[in-house]
Every structure is written in structure tokens, then in C-alpha cells.
């Protein structure tokens with residue numbers, strides 16, 4: 001064996017190794033810069049957010065099987081790269097609902113966003129505006145339709161609607177969204193009743209959070225969240241901008257189990273912009289809503305927060321894409337934690353993707369800067385995956401780039 005030739009380290013050799021990186025003064029910026037994946041942002045979010053709001057965001061229904069399977073589907077697929085292409089530049093932009101988006105995904109509608117961080121919807125829409133991607137405001141957003149519009153006048157904005165039998169209220173909301181410049185309605189149809197969120201029940205979660213002994217203890221080490229919460233305006237709701245209703249009354253109005261396809265037809269009569277039906281989980285339902293005038297569907301199981309063990313959106317996607325054909329837009333959400341997931345969905349035929357928790361983890365980790373960090377991470381992952389697959393535009397992505405596989409056996413969707 002050759003012996004190592006040793007010598008005493010010399011100061012002039014060591015000095016260059018000792019160069020300190022300039023320390024980032026802003027603690028939030030420092031934390032965010034150290035997050036390299038959405039999972040990293042989730043870790044920071046968990047440390048900085050009280051367990052009630054964190055679990056409300058992170059959790060899903062019943063055994064949380066739906067969300068794990070959706071994530072597993074992304075993990076299990078196989079990418080098929082093409083080599084020896086010139087991929088020096090890749091363009092991640094696309095066109096969705098007739099207008100450009102700098103990235104092939106947008107911000108999914110999420111309720112009660114100010115509970116994750118007091119900056120709430122304003123922070124998310126501002127980050128979306130900067131990134132030039134669409135933002136969808138939830139009916140149960142904690143910032144009004146008008147406030148969101150004022151905050152980000154040049155952002156592309158969509159409005160998520162829960163259809164109610166109370167047509168006057170639905171009509172008013174839709175009119176407000178139109179007046180404030182929202183381009184499209186995402187009609188969520190997978191909430192006839194609320195899913196069974198066990199973490200929320202176990203945490204005794206209330207909206208807004210109650211000041212109990214437990215929350216006081218929590219506040220001692222998550223003081224920033226509590227300071228923000230106590231020193232900013234109380235929550236009001238996108239659908240109740242005057243803040244007139246007691247929350248329990250409002251929520252009981254929200255989910256209407258009597259809504260049917262006829263209500264969708266009625267909505268088609270009063271809204272002349274695009275309508276996308278969110279929460280489609282069978283090919284037949286995709287066909288039926290398209291036949292009733294929808295402009296597209298969002299294949300989604302609500303992030304696993306409604307019916308647990310519902311179909312895995314990614315597995316269902318190719319069949320829905322076939323069924324919708326060129327009659328409309330197909331989007332996908334649920335389980336996206338990596339830009340590569342978005343690339344896979346596009347390759348399997350989705351026109352666009354939506355992310356929910358991915359940006360909420362960013363929001364909880366660092367307000368608006370955290371949302372921007374989440375977008376940066378996803379964007380870099382999309383670009384890198386495209387280049388590694390050998391494509392330079394979103395339009396080039398096709399089924400030849402992905403093989404659906406599952407650790408549970410063959411992927412066959414009979415729906």
C-alpha cells in the first residue's frame with residue numbers, strides 16, 4: 001500500500017479555506033435560503049406555526065390515505081429522458097385559458113389563508129403577480145374579492161365558487177368577482193359535506209384560534225405567529241366582506257349537499273367567462289360536466305381532504321384528457337411537492353397544474369417571501385426536469401416522457 005506523504009499544514013494553504021460566507025442579516029431570508037425543497041419549507045413551517053393551523057393545512061381526511069397515494073403516484077412514476085438535445089435554454093411558460101402564465105402551474109384556492117400566516121391571501125396573490133402565474137381566491141378566503149384585486153392589480157385572478165342553492169348569494173359573489181376583474185370560475189364540487197379531518201378534531205381546532213392555556217403555552221415559542229395574529233385585522237371572509245355573519249352560521253351555509261348538475265347549468269347562464277369544474281374524479285363526471293357547458297375540469301381529490309381513498313388524480317388523468325379532448329382545459333392538483341411532479345402531469349396530458357400545500361408551507365415558513373421561495377423551488381425543479389428530459393418547451397412534453405408505475409401493482413384506471 002502506498003503511504004500518504006504528510007506535512008504540517010501551512011497558514012497560507014489554510015487561509016483561503018477559512019473564508020466565511022457573508023451572514024444574511026434577515027433571519028427569515030436566511031431560513032428560506034436554506035430551504036431547498038418544499039419538504040424543507042414544510043419543516044420550517046411546522047416549527048413556526050401553531051399546531052392547529054399547521055395540522056389544518058398539512059392534514060387530510062380520515063386515514064390521510066388519499067394524499068399519501070397521490071404523492072406516492074408521483075414518486076413511483078418513471079421519467080424517460082431523451083439525450084443529446086440542445087437544452088441550453090428552456091422555456092417554462094405556457095398559455096392557460098387564453099392568456100400566458102410564466103410557469104405551468106398556479107395557486108390553488110385555499111380557505112382561511114390568513115390563519116396560516118396573517119399576511120394570508122395578500123401575500124400569496126402578490127407572489128403570484130411577481131411570478132406571473134394565476135392565483136385562485138377561495139370562497140372561504142379570509143380576504144375579500146376586492147382587497148385581493150386591489151393588492152395585485154396585474155395578477156391573473158380566478159375565483160373558486162362553492163355552489164349554493166341560495167342563488168342570490170351565488171349570483172352576488174359571481175357578480176363581485178366579475179366586477180373585480182376575475183377571469184374564470186373554479187366551481188368546487190367535491191364538498192357536498194365537509195371531509196372528516198381527524199387532526200382538527202383532535203386539536204380542537206377553531207377558526208379563529210381560541211386563546212386557551214394550550215395556545216398561551218404555544219405562543220411562548222411561536223410568538224411571531226401570535227403577534228401577527230393579535231395585531232392585524234380580524235378575519236373576514238371572501239363571501240362575507242362586511243363580516244356580518246357568525247362563523248358557524250356562515251360555514252353551515254357553505255357546503256350545500258343538494259347541489260346538482262342543473263345548478264351548474266344555471267351558473268353557465270349567468271357567467272360568460274370560463275368555468276372549470278374542480279374535484280372531478282371519474283371519466284363519466286368529466287363527460288357530464290363538459291356536456292353541461294363547462295370549459296374544463298380540474299382532476300383533483302381536494303388534496304385528500306374530502307373522500308379518503310378517492311382515485312389518484314395522476315392515474316386518472318390520461319383517461320380524462322382523452323375524454324375531454326380538445327373541447328376544454330384539463331388541470332390537475334393534489335400531492336404536488338416537486339416541480340418534477342408538474343412536468344409529469346403535463347407529459348400525461350394536463351394543460352396546467354395547481355398547487356395548494358406547497359405554497360402554504362412557504363407562507364407559514366416566511367410570509368410572502370416564503371411563498372416566493374416555494375415558487376422559486378418549483379420553478380427551478382420544472383426547468384431542470386425539462387432539460388434532463390431533453391425538452392425545451394412545455395409543448396414538447398408528451399406521454400413518451402413518463403411511464404406510470406405503482407408499487408401497488410399495475411396502474412389501470414377503470415372508470
Ligand SMILES: Cc1cc2nc3c(=O)[nH]c(=O)nc-3n(C[C@H](O)[C@H](O)[C@H](O)COP(=O)(O)O)c2cc1C
Pocket residue numbers: 056057058108109110111138139140141160188278300301302303304305333334335336354355356357358360
Ligand atoms: C388548507 C387548505 C384549504 C383548502 N381550501 C380549499 C377551498 O376553500 N376551496 C377549494 O376548492 N379547495 C380548497 N383546498 C384544496 C386545494 O384547492 C387543492 O385542491 C389541494 O390543496 C391540492 O392538493 P395539494 O395541497 O397536495 O397541492 C384547500 C386545501 C388546503 C390544503
